[in-house]
Amino acid sequence: MQDLAGPEAGLWRRIERSFVEVCRRYGLEEVRTPVIEYRDLFCHSLGESTEVVQKEMYSFPDAAGRQLALRPEGTAGVLRYVAESRPATEDLRLFYYGPMFRRERPQAGRRRQFHQLGVELICAADPVADAECVALQVDTLRAAGLSNFVLRINTRGDIGDMNRVTEGLRQELRPFLSELCPDCRRRYETNVLRILDCKRDGCRRIVGQLPDLSTYMSGASRSYIEQVYTVLGRLGIAFHVEPRLVRGLDYYVHTIWEVTHPGLGAQDAVSGGGRYVVQMGGRRIEGVGFAVGMERLVIALQREGSGMPERTEIQVWLAAVGEEARAANLQLAGQLRAAGIACSVPLRFQSLKAQMRAAAKSGAKLALIRGDEELQRGTIRLRELDSGREREVPGGRILETVREVLAPEAGTLDNAD
Ligand code: HAM
Numbered sequence: 484m485q486d487l488a489g490p491e492a493g494l495w496r497r498i499e500r501s502f503v504e505v506c507r508r509y510g511l512e513e514v515r516t517p518v519i520e521y522r523d524l525f526c527h528s529l530g531e532s533t534e535v536v537q538k539e540m541y542s543f544p545d546a547a548g549r550q551l552a553l554r555p556e557g558t559a560g561v562l563r564y565v566a567e568s569r570p571a572t573e574d575l576r577l578f579y580y581g582p583m584f585r586r587e588r589p590q591a592g593r594r595r596q597f598h599q600l601g602v603e604l605i606c607a608a609d610p611v612a613d614a615e616c617v618a619l620q621v622d623t624l625r626a627a628g629l630s631n632f633v634l635r636i637n638t639r640g641d642i643g644d645m646n647r648v649t650e651g652l653r654q655e656l657r658p659f660l661s662e663l664c665p666d667c668r669r670r671y672e673t674n675v676l677r678i679l680d681c682k683r684d685g686c687r688r689i690v691g692q693l694p695d696l697s698t699y700m701s702g703a704s705r706s707y708i709e710q711v712y713t714v715l716g717r718l719g720i721a722f723h724v725e726p727r728l729v730r731g732l733d734y735y736v737h738t739i740w741e742v743t744h745p746g747l748g749a750q751d752a753v754s755g756g757g758r759y760v761v762q763m764g765g766r767r768i769e770g771v772g773f774a775v776g777m778e779r780l781v782i783a784l785q786r787e788g789s790g791m792p793e794r795t796e797i798q799v800w801l802a803a804v805g806e807e808a809r810a811a812n813l814q815l816a817g818q819l820r821a822a823g824i825a826c827s828v829p830l831r832f833q834s835l836k837a838q839m840r841a842a843a844k845s846g847a848k849l850a851l852i853r854g855d856e857e858l859q860r861g862t863i864r865l866r867e868l869d870s871g872r873e874r875e876v877p878g879g880r881i882l883e884t885v886r887e888v889l890a891p892e893a894g895t896l897d898n899a900d
Contacts, residue, residue, distance in 0.1 A: 484596040493793030494781065499580060501626040502600045502775075506578040509619050511602065514577045516560035518584075522550040528559040528761045530733025532674040539585040553584035557601040557774055558734070558759065565605055566764030575605035575770075592750035592779045600780075602756075603772035608641075610710035613738040613758055614718065616771045617711075620756060621720055624742065627780055628789040632753060635725035636715075636740045638708035640700035642760065649675050651699040659689045679729045695726035704737065711738050734759035738771065744779070746786025753779045798889055799826035800842035800868075804835055804854030812853060815863070815881070822882055824889065843868060849888055851881070 487495060506513075522542045529536050535555045542552040554560055557579050569575060579601045587593055602619055606612050617634070624632055640648060652675045660668060663678065667686050670677040679690050697705050715722055722740075730739045739757030747753065756773025784790030801816055803809040812828055819826045827845060829838050835852070842850045852864040863881050866873040867888060876884045 485594060490792030490794050491781075493795060494784075494790060495777065497793055498627045498777065498780065498784075499600070501628075502578070502580065502623055505619065505622050505626045506602070509576065509615075509622075511576040511578040514561055514564060514579050515581070516554075516557070516564050516579065518554055518582065519551050520554055520560055520563065522552040524559050524563055525552055525555060528562060528734055528763070529556070530674070532677070533732055534677070534680075535585060535731065539587055541584050541586055555585045556583055556732075557581070557599055558603060558732075558772060559761075561601075561603050561772075562605075562761055562763055562768050562770070565768055566766055569605075571766055573605075575603075577603045577605065579603075590750065592747055592776070592782055594778055598777035599774040600777060601772060601774040603770050605768065605770040607769055608707070608737055608758060610707055610738075611714055613711050613771050614714035616756065616773065617715060617722075617738075617740060618718055618720060620740070620742065620754060620773045620775075623775060624754065624780070628784055629744070629753070629780065629787065631746070631787055632742050632744045632783070634720070634722040634740060634742050635728055636708075636711070636722050636738065637725050637728035638697055638700065638704060638737055639729065639735045639739055639757070640697070640704040641707075641736055644700040644704050648696055648699045652676070652678070652693065652696075655693050656689070662689060674733075676729045677731070679727050680731055690727060693727060696729070697726065707737055730755060730757055732759075734761050736760050740773070742775075744783040744786070746783050747779055750779065752776070753783050794846065795825075797825050797827050797845045797847045798849075799824055799885060800838075800845055800847040800850045801826055801828045802835060802838040802842060802850050802852045803829075804852075806832070808853040808855065808858055811858060812851075815851065818882060819885065822886070824885065849885070851885070 525540060526536050540552050540555050542550055545551055561577055561579060565575060582596050582598050584596055586595060589595060600623065602616065604612060604616050621634065653671065656671060656675065656678065660671060662685060663671065664681065664683045664686055667678045667681050678686060681687065681690070697708070728739060728741060735757045737758040740755065741752050742754040743751040744753045754773055754775040758771040760767060760769045781790055799819060801812040803812045816826050816828055829841060839850065847868060849868055850866045852866060857863055861878045862875045863878060864873055865876050865884060
């Protein structure tokens with residue numbers, strides 16, 4: 484887990500804003516769900532035999548002995564909210580943002596607390612809705628400033644296809660059983676699809692020879708994904724069909740995708756998503772969504788040279804000589820802030836020299852300086868910090884003058900008006 488502060492936090496804030504803006508354009512509403520849920524929620528929706536549930540969840544009992552868990556992803560909590568609070572007839576467009584927790588071995592781009600930007604469109608299976616979600620996925624990454632990413636898509640088929648896919652894969656893999664790693668030999672019994680996710684070279688070689696998953700699926704499922712591809716083609720969205728992509732969570736059906744970035748190394752998925760079905764609160768909830776990993780997005784942006792840290796910008800520094808002027812400066816700061824100008828005051832009593840050093844360090848464009856004499860005269864000294872140029876301005880004209888110095892062009896335009 485990591486602290487985030489200063490200019491890097493500024494970069495995160497910029498990415499969050501760009502995400503919220505894209506969501507606004509797609510008509511999404513925000514949802515914030517708790518970080519802690521009942522453990523069963525994740526077992527039930529992500530799947531008991533998934534890696535996330537088996538190995539990676541932080542779960543613990545509360546004082547009453549109920550099993551809780553820190554959320555390892557956002558979809559399950561959002562679907563619980565939908566089941567509890569929204570009518571079944573409504574299509575919903577939701578987005579969320581926040582920390583998720585998985586007990587994985589930390590490495591570059593893999594953290595135990597990480598952050599997802601997520602979207603869930605709650606709606607019945609429909610290739611056009613899936614394409615809309617993929618378009619939103621692509622726009623989210625582009626708006627953050629990322630360009631060099633690769634979108635890989637596949638189908639999991641309908642729930643009805645699942646038995647045929649599982650049986651087909653078992654038959655193909657049976658002759659190679661002794662060559663699979665011990666984990667995959669276990670997966671062969673418990674959840675054969677997981678073998679396609681194995682990162683070990685030996686298993687990958689065997690998986691590489693398997694037929695496309697769609698060969699086991701019904702004509703209807705194959706036609707569904709073909710329609711998704713057609714709509715994406717019409718939208719001009721570039722993608723690769725990845726016939727052995729399965730994704731690590733059990734709730735998926737039909738369209739699934741992953742977005743990778745060449746700058747990411749071993750953990751190269753910057754985002755993942757797909758269509759899903761879960762039974763929750765006596766209801767069948769269907770939708771399509773995705774989640775972008777913030778930590779990985781930031782690394783990918785930095786590799787592309789566009790993840791520039793962003794400093795908080797102070798425009799005006801208020802310096803004072805004497806306690807009375809300090810107090811008066813707070814009032815002036817209030818007026819400047821109300822006019823949208825970012826300004827700072829020293830938080831403790833300091834010599835003027837020390838205050839001016841702090842002003843220079845803050846990056847402010849100008850300093851406003853007051854002592855007893857200025858207070859008496861009702862004036863303020865305005866110093867432009869780059870040139871050191873200084874003048875005395877009547878108190879009543881200070882806001883106007885500060886505005887002119889900060890944005891001279893805007894000032895000229897105002898005058899022309
Ligand atoms: P996921 O593929 O498990 O999908 O996670 C989505 C993204 O979260 C990954 O592509 C990755 O960028 C990031 N991520 C996952 N684990 C870590 C980690 N330990 N450290 C850093 N980043 C990580 C889901 O979570 C689904 N809920 C996505 C979804 C939404 N599907 C439908 N709706």
